[in-house]
Amino acid sequence: MWPMWEVTMMFSITLFKKEVRESRWKIIIGLIIFIITAVSIPFTFKYVKELLPMIPELPGLEGFDRYLANYNIYTWSQWNGKNLYQVGTILAIIVGMNLIAGEKVSKTLEFLLARPISRSSLYFTKFSAGLLSLGLVIFGSTVFLYILSVIMGYELLAGDLFISTLITFIGFIFIFTLTFLISTVLDEPVKVGLLSAFVLLLLAIPGWFQKTRQLSVFHHMSAAEYFLEGKFPFLPLLAVLLLSAGMYYVGIRIFEKKQP
Amino acid sequence: MVLAVETINLTKEFNSFKAVDGLNLQVPEGSVFGFLGPNGSGKTTTIRMLLGITKPTSGEGKVLGLDIVKDSLNIRAKIGYMAEVPEMYGYMTGEELIRFCRGFYPSWEDGLVKKYSELFNLPLKNKISSLSKGMKSQLALIIALAPNPSLLILDEPTSGLDPIKRVQFLNIIMKEIVGTGKTVFFSSHLLSDVERVCDRVAFIKNGRLVKTDSMDKLKTQEKIIRAVFQKEPPPGFFEKPGIKKVQREGNGYLISVEDNFEEIFEACKKMPNFLIEVIDQNLEDLFVAYVGGDNDV
Numbered sequence: 001m002w003p004m005w006e007v008t009m010m011f012s013i014t015l016f017k018k019e020v021r022e023s024r025w026k027i028i029i030g031l032i033i034f035i036i037t038a039v040s041i042p043f044t045f046k047y048v049k050e051l052l053p054m055i056p057e058l059p060g061l062e063g064f065d066r067y068l069a070n071y072n073i074y075t076w077s078q079w080n081g082k083n084l085y086q087v088g089t090i091l092a093i094i095v096g097m098n099l100i101a102g103e104k105v106s107k108t109l110e111f112l113l114a115r116p117i118s119r120s121s122l123y124f125t126k127f128s129a130g131l132l133s134l135g136l137v138i139f140g141s142t143v144f145l146y147i148l149s150v151i152m153g154y155e156l157l158a159g160d161l162f163i164s165t166l167i168t169f170i171g172f173i174f175i176f177t178l179t180f181l182i183s184t185v186l187d188e189p190v191k192v193g194l195l196s197a198f199v200l201l202l203l204a205i206p207g208w209f210q211k212t213r214q215l216s217v218f219h220h221m222s223a224a225e226y227f228l229e230g231k232f233p234f235l236p237l238l239a240v241l242l243l244s245a246g247m248y249y250v251g252i253r254i255f256e257k258k259q260p
Numbered sequence: 261m262v263l264a265v266e267t268i269n270l271t272k273e274f275n276s277f278k279a280v281d282g283l284n285l286q287v288p289e290g291s292v293f294g295f296l297g298p299n300g301s302g303k304t305t306t307i308r309m310l311l312g313i314t315k316p317t318s319g320e321g322k323v324l325g326l327d328i329v330k331d332s333l334n335i336r337a338k339i340g341y342m343a344e345v346p347e348m349y350g351y352m353t354g355e356e357l358i359r360f361c362r363g364f365y366p367s368w369e370d371g372l373v374k375k376y377s378e379l380f381n382l383p384l385k386n387k388i389s390s391l392s393k394g395m396k397s398q399l400a401l402i403i404a405l406a407p408n409p410s411l412l413i414l415d416e417p418t419s420g421l422d423p424i425k426r427v428q429f430l431n432i433i434m435k436e437i438v439g440t441g442k443t444v445f446f447s448s449h450l451l452s453d454v455e456r457v458c459d460r461v462a463f464i465k466n467g468r469l470v471k472t473d474s475m476d477k478l479k480t481q482e483k484i485i486r487a488v489f490q491k492e493p494p495p496g497f498f499e500k501p502g503i504k505k506v507q508r509e510g511n512g513y514l515i516s517v518e519d520n521f522e523e524i525f526e527a528c529k530k531m532p533n534f535l536i537e538v539i540d541q542n543l544e545d546l547f548v549a550y551v552g553g554d555n556d557v
Contacts, residue, residue: 014363018349107347113313115364116337260313 171221
């Protein structure tokens, strides 16, 4: 009885529930922010489309009219191309920064490590709970956006919207795993958040230049390639997932040696 | 003798600092074992290694016959542990924390939780952050006892309790735990508590085991003989087995005995003397003698 119980104890339901409970306000506030953002899209589409021709050419708005060609492109440009990945990046940092460092700073890590759960299970459970919280907000608000758009009479291609969101979410997995890794190394959640934001800022730099754009995770997670060129970015996403897996592996190795 | 805990040359280094240095411990099953040492002597690090929370740098250890490195998960499932400062999730109520912990243990017994929470009169519906230090310790003890462990490891368990709660706590250890044949590994520097409940003790200093013995033997054998002889004892008189230290005091001697007391005392009595008296040693005296004294004693 005992050994079987131990072997199957790769994921702790009780810990998972605790983690989701601790994240509940992040999930609720995140959902509220994203829903407000989502509401603005169908409400502003007609006005922006009508207003744009009246506005003289402004620097930075060149070519913006192509995003107003139809509601699908406009939704992508405002959702995946802007709000989702910008606000979602902050949310991924907020969700990830507390997971390990929070236990350390509240001195509860020893209490947790003294339970019969392996460190790898503990790490995996925390990782899963964080990712689920993030996924709930991202996909929950995307579903809301879709339903609201349909209610308001817009034809929105559900498949395109959710594939784009999936691409963006893979980018969030990278951001979340990076923050989770830093949370394993540093013991102060605020420092974790700041360092994670700094590293991501450095990683965003290649995206500012045409020649190096392909090297930026933010470029790929906007799903521009998929939505504008119809190409699914298999290789870049695979690279992003492999990098995330590598960071997860490094994180777990560090966590195995971490003192409570 | 079946051992609940055994370590062989157990060592833990942090960078080049040896927190635990070649520790050899033997804790018999069913005993209440006092693990004594000043702050920073390596008690908590040893306990963390026994639990598998910290990996040893070298050496080996077994808890309930299980390897502390390979079987740490199994060890943690079979033992109860209470940390020195039981930091728990302050936002949870006592009931919620108990529910959270129950999910980790297949052998969890709700009946034990009910029994001890009633005994302590603990307000389990209150948030942990609102509980006093003593109540938190009691809650941590309930969580340690609820899986009905055969070994209970308590790291400075009474340090935050008022005298009444301390007595209550020690009574529980005596009646409820020891009475059921469980082993208790009790780390403390509150020597009166250890003296009250432990049947074996070990002194640790700078990560090294200085002395380990049964309380009975310590009480009967560890004594000081004050002797003023009529003439100087012959050469080799003080080289008997069991004599730990001999100090000159005025025109007499203070002979610290750690074993073989009766024989040494008889030998002293046979020497022509002006004075022979025995100074009993309590645990505090022994602690000071073995670990060199410390501010926290």
